[in-house]
Amino acid sequence: MNRLKFGWGILPVAIFLAIWEGVSRLNLIPGHFFFPPLSTVMQEFYYLIANGVLTDNFLRSLVRVLIGFSAGSVAGIGMGIMMGYKKTVNKALYPIISLLYPIPALGWLPILMLWVGIGEILPIMIIFICSFFPVIYNTITGIESVDKKLIKAAKTLGASDRHILYTVILPLALPNIFTGLRLEAGMAWRVIIAAEMVAIPTGIGALLMRAESLIRVDIIIVCLMVLSAMCFLFERFFLCLELKLTQKWR
Amino acid sequence: MAEVHLKNVNKNFGKVMAVKNFNLDIKDGEFIVLVGPSGCGKTTALRLIAGLEEIAAGDIYIGDKLVNDIPPKNRDIAMVFQNYALYPHMNVYGNMSFGLKLRKFPKKEINTIVNRTANLLGIGSLLNRKPKELSGGQRQRVALGRAIVRDPKVFLFDEPLSNLDAKLRTAMRAELLDLHQRLKTTTIYVTHDQMEAMTMGDRIVVMKDGLIQQVDAPQNIYEHPVNKYVAGFIGSPSMNFLPCKLIEKDSKMYLVNKGFSLRVPSNKARISKDYVNKEVILGIRPEHLNAKKAVRDYDPETIFTASVWVVEPLGLENIVHIKNEKNSIICRLDPHIILKIGQTDEFVARMDLAHVFDKETEKTIF
Ligand SMILES: Nc1ncnc2c1ncn2[C@@H]1O[C@H](COP(=O)(O)OP(=O)(O)OP(=O)(O)O)[C@@H](O)[C@H]1O
Ligand SMILES: [Mg+2]
Numbered sequence: 191m192n193r194l195k196f197g198w199g200i201l202p203v204a205i206f207l208a209i210w211e212g213v214s215r216l217n218l219i220p221g222h223f224f225f226p227p228l229s230t231v232m233q234e235f236y237y238l239i240a241n242g243v244l245t246d247n248f249l250r251s252l253v254r255v256l257i258g259f260s261a262g263s264v265a266g267i268g269m270g271i272m273m274g275y276k277k278t279v280n281k282a283l284y285p286i287i288s289l290l291y292p293i294p295a296l297g298w299l300p301i302l303m304l305w306v307g308i309g310e311i312l313p314i315m316i317i318f319i320c321s322f323f324p325v326i327y328n329t330i331t332g333i334e335s336v337d338k339k340l341i342k343a344a345k346t347l348g349a350s351d352r353h354i355l356y357t358v359i360l361p362l363a364l365p366n367i368f369t370g371l372r373l374e375a376g377m378a379w380r381v382i383i384a385a386e387m388v389a390i391p392t393g394i395g396a397l398l399m400r401a402e403s404l405i406r407v408d409i410i411i412v413c414l415m416v417l418s419a420m421c422f423l424f425e426r427f428f429l430c431l432e433l434k435l436t437q438k439w440r
Numbered sequence: 441m442a443e444v445h446l447k448n449v450n451k452n453f454g455k456v457m458a459v460k461n462f463n464l465d466i467k468d469g470e471f472i473v474l475v476g477p478s479g480c481g482k483t484t485a486l487r488l489i490a491g492l493e494e495i496a497a498g499d500i501y502i503g504d505k506l507v508n509d510i511p512p513k514n515r516d517i518a519m520v521f522q523n524y525a526l527y528p529h530m531n532v533y534g535n536m537s538f539g540l541k542l543r544k545f546p547k548k549e550i551n552t553i554v555n556r557t558a559n560l561l562g563i564g565s566l567l568n569r570k571p572k573e574l575s576g577g578q579r580q581r582v583a584l585g586r587a588i589v590r591d592p593k594v595f596l597f598d599e600p601l602s603n604l605d606a607k608l609r610t611a612m613r614a615e616l617l618d619l620h621q622r623l624k625t626t627t628i629y630v631t632h633d634q635m636e637a638m639t640m641g642d643r644i645v646v647m648k649d650g651l652i653q654q655v656d657a658p659q660n661i662y663e664h665p666v667n668k669y670v671a672g673f674i675g676s677p678s679m680n681f682l683p684c685k686l687i688e689k690d691s692k693m694y695l696v697n698k699g700f701s702l703r704v705p706s707n708k709a710r711i712s713k714d715y716v717n718k719e720v721i722l723g724i725r726p727e728h729l730n731a732k733k734a735v736r737d738y739d740p741e742t743i744f745t746a747s748v749w750v751v752e753p754l755g756l757e758n759i760v761h762i763k764n765e766k767n768s769i770i771c772r773l774d775p776h777i778i779l780k781i782g783q784t785d786e787f788v789a790r791m792d793l794a795h796v797f798d799k800e801t802e803k804t805i806f
Binding site: 337339340342343344345346347348349350353357358361362436438439440 | 490491492511512513514515517518519521523525527528529530538539542543570571572586590596
């Protein structure tokens with residue numbers, strides 16, 4: 191079923207690519223220099239991999255996303271659990287988090303540049319912030335949306351608070367937690383590219399900026415395709431994980 | 441198994457007194473039903489016993505142990521919730537074994553107990569299903585099973601049948617009673633359905649606004665309600681309440697209003713001496729009225745005339761609405777008695793089974 195859906199999803203993409211190739215080949219748009227055909231882009235893609243430029247920059251972005259995102263989500267889930275579960279912790283931290291949450295991850299860039307400088311720490315911290323706050327929010331929401339009756343029932347069945355947390359609250363909060371993770375996994379990629387474009391000399395974002403200054407539209411498109419693919423794959427990964435863990439009972 | 445005692449228990453939510461001065465002694469193995477309209481404090485009373493709410497004042501004993509400060513998990517009770525509160529992420533087996541795993545029973549034993557109980561409840565083949573794959577009745581059984589496997593001292597049921605359709609409800613009622621016969625576990629059962637209360641309870645506790653009105657066996661409550669409220673709450677259709685005046689004539693007592701004059705039986709006349717010439721309320725159940733033409737033996741001073749207004753045929757009986765002057769009265773009559781709508785007919789009241797209530801306090805006079 192899933193495979194079938196996926197198969198049909200390919201079709202519009204293929205048509206789109208064919209039109210792209212056709213339009214630029216036939217020179218339907220003046221100034222085709224700014225609009226290279228798909229085949230040229232794919233050639234460049236291959237070339238960039240072969241000479242290591244794309245691979246190198248991609249790996250740098252990937253490592254930053256993986257480290258920042260993992261650290262951000264682990265911290266976010268942990269803190270979310272504490273806040274969702276212990277009323278006192280929630281009362282103490284919620285106001286602070288509510289104030290920090292609305293600041294976009296990139297908004298932290300200038301101040302972080304001054305604090306930590308332009309090293310590998312900077313993009314990782316940006317990604318950390320980008321994942322941390324939304325994941326906290328979704329975790330708290332997940333925990334609070336667990337039916338109070340289920341918790342009461344567990345109490346009458348003899349469960350301790352800790353046991354209720356592990357066997358009832360967390361499993362039932364999983365869908366919400368995963369929603370947070372899924373959205374932020376894609377967001378992390380968008381943010382890392384933006385951060386690299388503005389402030390960091392390596393990574394896919396930096397490659398994008400360099401291509402722009404060299405007026406290499408084909409390279410720009412290659413970078414955007416990589417970004418799109420990574421967002422898609424990361425979101426898909428968490429969607430699959432979520433379905434695997436929860437679809438049997440939801 | 442255990443006795444349960446509530447002594448002067450009070451519970452408020454802010455200014456709302458949900459349970460007031462609650463005194464109740466429940467015997468070991470008894471099936472007791474708390475009944476009353478929505479919001480009267482039934483669920484709150486049950487939760488206080490379970491320990492899910494903290495009492496504001498008073499004492500609760502389970503067995504001979506004072507449990508005021510004992511958390512729910514150590515009270516040795518099992519509660520079945522109105523919407524079952526099954527864990528959606530666990531299958532039937534997981535739900536049923538939840539309490540046993542917590543008590544660190546060996547796996548084999550858990551397996552035996554769960555299987556035995558599931559078979560007892562007729563859900564032995566559903567152990568691998570998730571709650572969303574079950575019907576309402578099956579879920580209800582799983583919730584029941586989850587409570588039973590714990591072998592608690594006391595069962596607490598909060599309207600466990602209210603989500604089922606009428607037919608299933610009747611069947612489950614019988615099953616619950618059968619189960620109680622076998623397990624003999626003290627059971628406290630909450631419902632807002634007086635019929636369910638009548639059919640299930642060894643004793644019934646009728647509540648209103650957080651206060652206990654009456655505690656007694658079903659038949660006693662039906663025959664001897666302590667006040668107008670209980671009289672009206674138990675029985676369906678409800679008792680007819682007719683404002684009238686108590687009058688003494690030729691050393692006989694009569695209940696009189698514009699539509700009728702009915703003689704009070706002599707054995708009850710003495711009780712009501714204080715109320716002569718005062719306004720009172722006559723209470724008479726629909727089943728204690730009859731058409732005169734269907735009765736052979738009657739006291740001629742208990743007859744009144746009324747016009748037939750509506751007839752609701754139920755097969756077994758007809759619910760007949762009649763009117764005379766300002767009195768609007770409901771009777772349960774044999775369906776073979778032919779009554780024409782709009783026509784005036786004569787009716788007989790079983791005054792020996794009627795009640796009279798004080799107009800002010802609404803307490804039963806007899
Ligand atoms: N957690 C709460 N906070 C505030 N008020 C409450 C709370 N729980 C119950 N009440 C109030 O206490 C009173 C009794 O409620 P309770 O739930 O015990 O009624 P009930 O008899 O079970 O009614 P129902 O038949 O509708 O379930 C009501 O007035 C209700 O509004
Ligand atoms: Mg209730």
